[in-house]
Amino acid sequence: CLDQLRKEIIERKIDQIVIGYPLHMDGRKGKRTEEVDQFVKILKASFALPVHRADERLTSHAAEEALGRNAKSKKTLKSGKVDATAACLILKDFLSRDTRDNELTFS
Numbered sequence: 001c002l003d004q005l006r007k008e009i010i011e012r013k014i015d016q017i018v019i020g021y022p023l024h025m026d027g028r029k030g031k032r033t034e035e036v037d038q039f040v041k042i043l044k045a046s047f048a049l050p051v052h053r054a055d056e057r058l059t060s061h062a063a064e065e066a067l068g069r070n071a072k073s074k075k076t077l078k079s080g081k082v083d084a085t086a087a088c089l090i091l092k093d094f095l096s097r098d099t100r101d102n103e104l105t106f107s
Contacts, residue, residue, distance in 0.1 A: 002042070002046050005046075005047075006046070006047070009047060009049070014049070015049060016049055016050045016051070016052060017043055017047070017049055017050070017051045017052065018051075018052045018054050018090065018091055018094050019036060019039070019040060019043075019051060019052070019053055019054065020036070020053075020054060020056035020059065020086070020087065020090045021033065021036055021053035021054055021055055021056055022036060022056055022057075023055060023056075023057055025057060036053065040053065052094065054090050054091075054093065054094040056086065056090050059086040059089045059090050060082060060083075060086045062086070062089055063082045063083075063085035063086040063088075063089060064082055066085055066089075067081060067082060067085060
């Protein structure tokens with residue numbers, strides 16, 4: 001996984017990483033949040049790039065709405081379209097903000 005990511009970083013000249021941060025609706029951290037925190041540590045140790053955590057609450061729901069009524073079909077879920085669309089929404093939201101406004105940014 002890290003080797004492939006390293007290859008993509010080099011080929012695409014990536015200068016920072018944005019990762020979805022799965023907070024509960026009330027803002028609390030959960031088990032998945034702790035797993036992401038551990039993965040962020042691995043990313044920081046493996047790559048000399050800033051890693052930004054971006055709030056991903058409601059992005060799967062927004063992705064399902066964007067994909068339409070077939071979004072919850074087994075075929076669509078298996079294809080990863082919902083997750084890919086949610087990832088695009090997370091990145092779009094992150095990029096539309098001034099980094100000073102990103103409270104979840106930890107470089």
